[in-house]
Amino acid sequence: MTHRHIVTPLATEGIPLARPVLGEREEQRVLEVLRSGRLSLGPLLAEFETEFARRVGAGYASAVSSGTAGLHLALRAVDVSDGDEVITTPFSFVASANVALFERARPVFADIDPVTLNLDPDAAAAAVTERTTALLPVHVFGYPADLAAFERIGLPIVEDACEALGAVDADGVPVGGRGHPAVFGFYANKQLTTGEGGMVTLGDADLKERIDSERNQGRAPNMDWLDHDRLGFNYRLSDLACALGLAQLERLDELLAGRARVAALYREALSDLEGVELPCPESGRIRRGWFVYVVQLPHDSDRDSVVRALHELGIPSKPYFPAVHLMSFYRELFGHREGEFPVCEDVAARSIALPFFPDMNEGQVERVAESLRKVLGHVGGA
Numbered sequence: 001m002t003h004r005h006i007v008t009p010l011a012t013e014g015i016p017l018a019r020p021v022l023g024e025r026e027e028q029r030v031l032e033v034l035r036s037g038r039l040s041l042g043p044l045l046a047e048f049e050t051e052f053a054r055r056v057g058a059g060y061a062s063a064v065s066s067g068t069a070g071l072h073l074a075l076r077a078v079d080v081s082d083g084d085e086v087i088t089t090p091f092s093f094v095a096s097a098n099v100a101l102f103e104r105a106r107p108v109f110a111d112i113d114p115v116t117l118n119l120d121p122d123a124a125a126a127a128v129t130e131r132t133t134a135l136l137p138v139h140v141f142g143y144p145a146d147l148a149a150f151e152r153i154g155l156p157i158v159e160d161a162c163e164a165l166g167a168v169d170a171d172g173v174p175v176g177g178r179g180h181p182a183v184f185g186f187y188a189n190k191q192l193t194t195g196e197g198g199m200v201t202l203g204d205a206d207l208k209e210r211i212d213s214e215r216n217q218g219r220a221p222n223m224d225w226l227d228h229d230r231l232g233f234n235y236r237l238s239d240l241a242c243a244l245g246l247a248q249l250e251r252l253d254e255l256l257a258g259r260a261r262v263a264a265l266y267r268e269a270l271s272d273l274e275g276v277e278l279p280c281p282e283s284g285r286i287r288r289g290w291f292v293y294v295v296q297l298p299h300d301s302d303r304d305s306v307v308r309a310l311h312e313l314g315i316p317s318k319p320y321f322p323a324v325h326l327m328s329f330y331r332e333l334f335g336h337r338e339g340e341f342p343v344c345e346d347v348a349a350r351s352i353a354l355p356f357f358p359d360m361n362e363g364q365v366e367r368v369a370e371s372l373r374k375v376l377g378h379v380g381g382a
């Protein structure tokens with residue numbers, strides 16, 4: 001398989017934070033679509049969906065224009081609507097909470113597990129009210145959430161798997177294969193990219209039909225052009241994007257193995273940094289679908305100074321994630337304050353994402369590790 005990069009952003013200027021691996025196969029498949037003239041709603045949509053569903057062991061899959069679009073349609077598919085409550089984690093990308101607001105429902109946060117950094121099932125159970133209509137656990141940083149525990153709560157589940165392609169849960173089930181709507185994201189930093197894009201996997205044919213219709217302006221598959229029987233959106237994924245996705249899917253094992261290799265290099269290189277917490281190791285049958293490499297800095301270090309100092313050494317990094325409930329929009333809308341979710345707030349205040357991509361080499365990992373060591377020595381911490 002060719003590893004040539006079609007585009008190598010920042011490749012010669014330093015270490016990028018993230019970078020897709022794109023090669024001749026991607027180029028070839030996209031060119032085929034260009035030459036065919038069927039740029040959207042063509043044959044590659046179904047092909048991509050079928051191959052993706054097969055890969056994660058799902059009954060069905062629906063390709064959509066982004067992870068956010070997929071989460072929105074998945075919440076609609078489990079009938080979340082006005083005034084409902086959706087329980088989710090405040091330690092996530094903002095989209096996983098925003099999608100409840102799209103349907104005039106309320107995202108209700110519960111605290112996270114300090115080890116896995118995923119929504120704590122006991123905290124989620126304690127947040128259930130008579131208005132709760134769905135649970136939205138996120139497989140944060142590709143580490144599978146405890147789905148068996150969420151299933152015991154007995155409410156509909158939508159899984160935010162945007163960061164978790166390739167992950168396997170504690171029961172040995174690939175994330176996306178449990179039958180609940182599970183939503184993957186294909187933005188350029190993800191395990192598999194289509195530039196922008198997403199996929200909803202699910203086990204129910206009727207829900208797939210609803211999602212397929214709503215992503216396409218509310219059109220049923222057998223209806224005449226421009227006849228619409230329900231509200232819908234334009235959340236379609238083009239055939240150009242599907243071509244890219246199919247080529248990436250062909251080499252997914254290699255992409256995932258590359259990320260796992262880089263994660264192992266980081267673990268080795270950072271293991272002696274006292275006070276720095278590394279991503280939790282896999283246990284039992286759990287496999288992480290490596291997405292980012294996020295470390296928590298020592299309690300006595302100033303995260304923003306560390307990010308700035310790393311930048312001065314040519315190492316990009318970013319605070320990841322900031323707590324959603326403390327974002328200005330969420331504070332203003334719901335009156336959230338510091339102290340509500342102490343585990344999340346502690347983790348969010350200390351977390352930074354380091355450069356991470358499948359073909360990162362040992363020298364680059366060493367350079368990042370050395371820089372972090374130097375910076376923490378200078379600004380307090382280890």
Ligand SMILES: Cc1ncc(COP(=O)(O)O)c(C=O)c1O
Pocket residue numbers: 066067068069092093095096138160162163185186187197198
């Ligand atoms: C946890 C999580 N949820 C949702 C999304 C949204 O995906 P997209 O950017 O494809 O809309 C992302 C993407 O970064 C994510 O990381």
